[in-house]
Amino acid sequence: MNARFRALLKSPWVFHLSTGSCNNCDIEILDCLTPRFDVERFGILLAGSIKHADVLLVTGSCNRQAVERLKRLYDQIPKPCFVVAVGECALSRGMFIDSYNCPVPLDHIVPVDVYIPGCPPKPEAILAGVVKLIRKAAEMKLPATGDGRGIEEVVAQ
Amino acid sequence: MSKTIVPIGPYHPLQEEPEFFTLTVEGEEVVDIDVRLGYNHRGIEKLSESRSFDQTVFLVERICGICSTSHPYACVRAVEDLFPMDVPERARYIRTIIAEGERIHSHLLWLGLAGHFLGYNTVYMWVWKLREEILDCMEILTGNRNNYAMFKPGGVRRDVRAEDIPTVLRKIDSIVPTLEMIKAAVLDDPVLQARLKGVGILSRQAAVEYSAVGPTARASGIGKDVRKDCAYGVYDRIDWNVVTGRNGDVWDKLVVRVLELFESIKIIRQCLEGLPSGEIDARIADYPAGEGIGHIEAPRGETFHYIRSDGTNRPVRHKVRAPTYMNLPTFKETVKGANLADATIILAAIDPCYCCTERMAVRTPEGRKLMGGYDLVRLSREKTERLRKELGA
Amino acid sequence: MSRTEERENVLNTLHRRFGAGIIEFADRSPRRVYLEIKPESVCEVADYLFHTLEARFNTASATDTPAAVEILYHFTLERFGLVISLRVELDRGAPAVDSLACCFPAAEWIEREIHELFGVDFRGHPDLRRLLLPEQWPEGVHPLRRDYQEWDSEAVRTRGV
Numbered sequence: 001m002n003a004r005f006r007a008l009l010k011s012p013w014v015f016h017l018s019t020g021s022c023n024n025c026d027i028e029i030l031d032c033l034t035p036r037f038d039v040e041r042f043g044i045l046l047a048g049s050i051k052h053a054d055v056l057l058v059t060g061s062c063n064r065q066a067v068e069r070l071k072r073l074y075d076q077i078p079k080p081c082f083v084v085a086v087g088e089c090a091l092s093r094g095m096f097i098d099s100y101n102c103p104v105p106l107d108h109i110v111p112v113d114v115y116i117p118g119c120p121p122k123p124e125a126i127l128a129g130v131v132k133l134i135r136k137a138a139e140m141k142l143p144a145t146g147d148g149r150g151i152e153e154v155v156a157q
Numbered sequence: 158m159s160k161t162i163v164p165i166g167p168y169h170p171l172q173e174e175p176e177f178f179t180l181t182v183e184g185e186e187v188v189d190i191d192v193r194l195g196y197n198h199r200g201i202e203k204l205s206e207s208r209s210f211d212q213t214v215f216l217v218e219r220i221c222g223i224c225s226t227s228h229p230y231a232c233v234r235a236v237e238d239l240f241p242m243d244v245p246e247r248a249r250y251i252r253t254i255i256a257e258g259e260r261i262h263s264h265l266l267w268l269g270l271a272g273h274f275l276g277y278n279t280v281y282m283w284v285w286k287l288r289e290e291i292l293d294c295m296e297i298l299t300g301n302r303n304n305y306a307m308f309k310p311g312g313v314r315r316d317v318r319a320e321d322i323p324t325v326l327r328k329i330d331s332i333v334p335t336l337e338m339i340k341a342a343v344l345d346d347p348v349l350q351a352r353l354k355g356v357g358i359l360s361r362q363a364a365v366e367y368s369a370v371g372p373t374a375r376a377s378g379i380g381k382d383v384r385k386d387c388a389y390g391v392y393d394r395i396d397w398n399v400v401t402g403r404n405g406d407v408w409d410k411l412v413v414r415v416l417e418l419f420e421s422i423k424i425i426r427q428c429l430e431g432l433p434s435g436e437i438d439a440r441i442a443d444y445p446a447g448e449g450i451g452h453i454e455a456p457r458g459e460t461f462h463y464i465r466s467d468g469t470n471r472p473v474r475h476k477v478r479a480p481t482y483m484n485l486p487t488f489k490e491t492v493k494g495a496n497l498a499d500a501t502i503i504l505a506a507i508d509p510c511y512c513c514t515e516r517m518a519v520r521t522p523e524g525r526k527l528m529g530g531y532d533l534v535r536l537s538r539e540k541t542e543r544l545r546k547e548l549g550a
Numbered sequence: 551m552s553r554t555e556e557r558e559n560v561l562n563t564l565h566r567r568f569g570a571g572i573i574e575f576a577d578r579s580p581r582r583v584y585l586e587i588k589p590e591s592v593c594e595v596a597d598y599l600f601h602t603l604e605a606r607f608n609t610a611s612a613t614d615t616p617a618a619v620e621i622l623y624h625f626t627l628e629r630f631g632l633v634i635s636l637r638v639e640l641d642r643g644a645p646a647v648d649s650l651a652c653c654f655p656a657a658e659w660i661e662r663e664i665h666e667l668f669g670v671d672f673r674g675h676p677d678l679r680r681l682l683l684p685e686q687w688p689e690g691v692h693p694l695r696r697d698y699q700e701w702d703s704e705a706v707r708t709r710g711v
Contacts, residue, residue, distance in 0.1 A: 020197050024222025024303055027266070034285040064684040065196045095216055098207070099200040100693045101683075103705035119304060120222065198682040203694055238582070368607040368656035381606070386628035387581065450582065450624065450633050452608065463611045463622065476611030478660075483609075486659060 009134050011043030015053035015077065019070055020102070021060030024120035025087035029057060037123040044130065055082045055133075061089035061096040062106050074110045082133060084114045086126060091115050113137075178488075178504065182497055190492050192485060205475035210236055210310055210444055213472060217462075218304055220477065223266060226259040227455030228477065229308040231462040234389060234451025236310040239444060239466055245436040246391075248312035253390035254428045255299065255307050256453070257421040262291045262303075263456035264414045264421075267508045268343070271411065274501050275352060276538030284339060290332045294325045312438035322429050329422060336422075340415050348545045353408040357491040357503035360405060364487065371458020372413045373484045373507045377405030383454040390453075395427045407506040414508070444470060455480055457508050481509050498540040501533050554580075557630045560603065568595050574637075580630075584622075586637040589647045592623070595636060597653045599625045605634065607656040612664045614695045619645040619668055640670065649675035667694040 018026050032039040033046065047053040050073050060066060074083075085106050088094035096102045106112060116129035181189040201220055205213045217228040230252065237244065244252075265288040272280030292302040298317055299305040307313050343349060359369065364377040374381060380401040384392040400416040402409030446468040452461045458480030465474040484507040492503050551559075561583065565575055571591030576584040587595055599605040605625035612621045618639040625634045640647055649672035650657035661672045662681040669692040672678060680687075691701055700707055 018197075020199055022197075022219045022222045022225070024219070024225065027222055027303075031285065031289075034289070035282055036286060036289045060197075061199055063195075063197070063199055064686065065198070095219055096199045096201075096204065098707065098709045099204055100698070100700070101198050101200045103702050105706060108706060119219070122302065195680070195682040195684055198684075200693060203698075241579070365604075365606075366655050368654070370606075381628055387626070387631040387633070448584070450635070452626070452633070459608070461608045461624065463609075463624070465613060474611070474613040476609070478609035478611075482659065483656065486655065 009138055011045075012054040012082075012130075012134065013045050013047040013052055014055045014057050015047045015050050015073075016057045017059070017070065017073060019058060019060035019066035019090070019106070020063035021087065021089055025059035025089070025118075028120045028123050029059070029086065029126060031123045032126055037127060039127060039130070042127075042131065042134070050076045051078065053077055053081065055084060055130075056110075057084050057086055058090050058106060058110075058112075059086045061093045061099070061102045062104060062109060063099075063101045064103060067104070067109060070109060082113045082137065083110055084116065084129065084133060085112045086116045086118075086129075087121060088117060088119045091117055094119065180492070180497070180500060185497050187492050187495050187497060187500060190488050192488065202475055202477055205472055205477075207471070209470045210466075210472065213475060214308055214310070215306065217477065218306065221479065222303055223263050224259065224455045224457060224460070224479075225304050226255050226308070227453055227460045228462070228479075230256055231451040231453045231455075231460040232464070232475075233308045233310045234453060235449040235462040235464040236444065236451070236466075238449030238451055239447040239464070242311070242439060242441070244439055245312055246433050247316075247435040248437045248439075249391050250428050250432050251313045251317055251437065252308065253392065254317070254425055254432075255295070255305055255313075256390065257424045257428070258291060258295050258298070260421045260456045261418055261425075262288050262295070263508075264418050265291065267414060267456075267505075268339075268411075271502065271505055274505050274534055274537055275349070276541040277349075280339070280343070283335075287332055287335055287339070290328055294328050297321050297325055297328075309438065310444075311441040312436070314438075316437050317432065322432070326426065326429055329425060333422065336418060340419075343415065344412065347548050348541060349411075350408065351544045351548060352499075352541055353406065353411060353502070355404075355406050355408075356499050357407045357495060357506055358405050359487050359491050363490040364405065367487045367490070368483050369458070369487050370480045370483050371454070371456070371508075372400075372410055372417065373458060373487065375400060376402035376409035376413045378403050383452055383459050387452065391428065392424075395424060395431075397424050397427075407502055410506045410508075444468070457481055458484060481507070485509060496540075497533070498536040501537045553630060557632065560627070560630075564595075564598070564603075567598070571595065581632055583632060583634045584637060585634065586639070589638045589640060592636065592638055593648050593650065593653060596623060596625075596650050596657075599634065599636075600654050603627060607654060608633070610650075610657065610660045610664060612668045612670060612694070614642075614668060616696075618642055619670060621647065621664065621670065623650070644671070645669065646671040646673060648673050651675050666692070668692050669695065 016029055031037060056077055085091055089096060090106050092105050093102050114129055114133045116126055118125050179191045180187050201216060204216060208216055214229045214232055217232045218225050220228045265284050269281040269284040296302050298321060299307050307315060359377050361378045364374045364379055378401060380399055382399040385399055397420050400413050400420060402413050444466050446466055449464045452459050460480055461478040463476040464472045467473045488504065492500060495503055565572065568591060571588045572585055573588060574586040578584060600607060605627045608624040608626055610621055610623045612619060619642055620637060620639050623636040627634065638647060649661055651661055652674055659681060661675055662678060664670050665672060665678050666680050666683050688701060
């Protein structure tokens with residue numbers, strides 16, 4: 001288990017999912033792939049299919065339409081995996097907390113490992129969050145999904 | 158010939174926003190399209206009713222991240238329309254600068270994504286790297302890369318420092334040569350022309366019937382731009398041009414956006430150089446009962462806000478209409494009769510912003526999945542490669 | 551003829567032609583005109599604005615007021631920089647009005663949206679199905695009405711809706 005875990009962390013492939021967001025977080029995530037921030041140097045790539053993903057990166061305020069699909073995608077992602085919530089909406093629905101179309105926050109639907117706050121978090125913050133995730137997981141401080149949950153807030157600078 | 162249904166979306170990995178398009182195809186030709194929305198519906202109009210006027214400006218900023226200035230701008234214009242009032246000169250200039258900065262970053266973003274869909278990943282990386290320079294300028298002026306939080310009813314919330322202006326002007330001057338190079342590379346590329354000319358044509362008549370707005374309408378020859386027709390900010394006082402196309406195909410939409418980039422740079426330069434001194438806030442004391450309409454030209458077209466007030470500090474009704482709402486239905490005209498490999502770029506050509514408006518797959522009628530959205534983008538890129546070989550480019 | 555005179559002419563013609571159907575004509579400012587019209591006249595006035603005056607259809611905004619469900623149809627006449635808004639008041643119990651989608655396709659989507667968010671029936675609309683609300687949203691529950699209550703027992707609400 002440990003060896004597989006650490007292999008996973010060397011080059012985590014990320015599946016990005018927006019559950020009803022304004023898109024700012026999604027653009028900042030895509031920005032991480034561009035030359036200035038270049039997240040590929042950490043071996044991080046955007047996975048084309050959920051079956052190839054190690055990390056599920058979720059943005060958005062979980063509106064009703066998204067909840068069903070989110071659950072289905074979470075079931076399909078191979079375990080162990082990590083779930084990272086990016087942006088205020090994914091943390092707690094943010095400004096949309098009393099919206100009629102956003103019934104529950106993300107961590108009531110799927111177990112979340114890392115929270116990256118911000119509206120939107122700057123690419124530096126997203127990178128810092130992801131790097132902290134890798135480091136903490138390597139030190140076995142963050143149990144992976146499916147084996148007993150521990151949720152820790154990673155405050156991105 | 159049997160019909161096959163092609164759904165695109167809702168969680169297509171290359172599109173950041175979820176939406177669901179269903180294409181019905183006969184062989185390789187698209188015969189019909191339907192769009193399912195609602196994946197981004199967050200009930201903002203209802204939320205606005207429980208926010209004060211100041212708070213609602215922050216709320217509408219988060220309707221869309223790419224055009225995060227156009228909604229606050231239209232919102233404050235609607236509030237200011239409740240009663241006769243004058244926004245101070247300096248505030249108008251600052252608002253115009255922010256609005257044009259947003260236009261530049263939005264068009265660059267689109268250009269990069271269009272390149273990505275067509276298989277020009279170099280264009281994607283270069284253009285997004287250039288976009289970072291503009292975001293730096295916005296950060297110098299407003300304190301943030303996006304979600305600038307600069308607008309408030311009556312003026313702007315923060316001032317622009319005199320010492321920052323030369324820095325910003327220098328940064329803008331530094332990106333112009335690269336922009337010129339990209340413009341030349343993109344507009345002279347024979348493969349791109351072969352790919353995009355005559356593809357996804359939206360006729361002038363159809364654009365009028367659907368009340369299309371923005372570059373989507375201007376590419377079809379409708380020379381309407383809210384900045385000229387219903388001038389706001391300082392657009393009626395500075396020198397700039399509306400860019401119009403002729404044929405309404407994807408090529409014209411591309412050219413209109415690229416040329417608008419240069420117009421925006423012209424506008425920002427004039428505003429920064431001519432920024433007058435003075436107040437930045439009219440300090441509204443009370444919001445009277447009434448109705449107000451604010452409409453402005455966002456990067457994608459006209460953003461329209463309607464606010465009704467009953468004399469308290471909250472809107473009774475706040476109607477938001479984003480430009481993509483009017484442009485999306487034009488898919489019925491542009492994608493019918495098109496080749497499946499062109500579907501993604503035709504859909505991307507209106508620069509859809511689904512979060513403002515509240516995604517592709519191919520299925521047989523029995524329900525078996527033939528290919529996903531990923532494959533459709535691959536089809537698009539393969540077509541580009543084929544054309545490249547044919548033209549010997 | 552100056553632009554102001556031309557604008558006067560256009561508005562006067564509008565008033566004369568549809569006088570019977572116009573309840574109130576409010577020329578609020580150079581850029582804003584609000585017309586309250588009888589619901590029966592909405593199709594012909596909208597058609598005149600769209601096809602004869604070549605105004606652009608912006609959108610329609612519905613409001614739930616204590617007296618009625620009100621719909622405002624907004625049109626822009628670019629040559630005067632003018633926004634003309636047509637107001638119709640519909641009965642709160644069973645709001646219904648003729649669809650404008652038959653006049654121009656630009657109205658199709660907004661009427662679908664008003665139908666699901668307010669419960670207004672648009673007579674003659676070619677395709678009045680849901681636009682924004684999800685499939686599992688219950689029928690007959692219209693979120694933008696004043697009397698909307700949270701219906702989902704599993705929703706996490708600390709601040710009300």
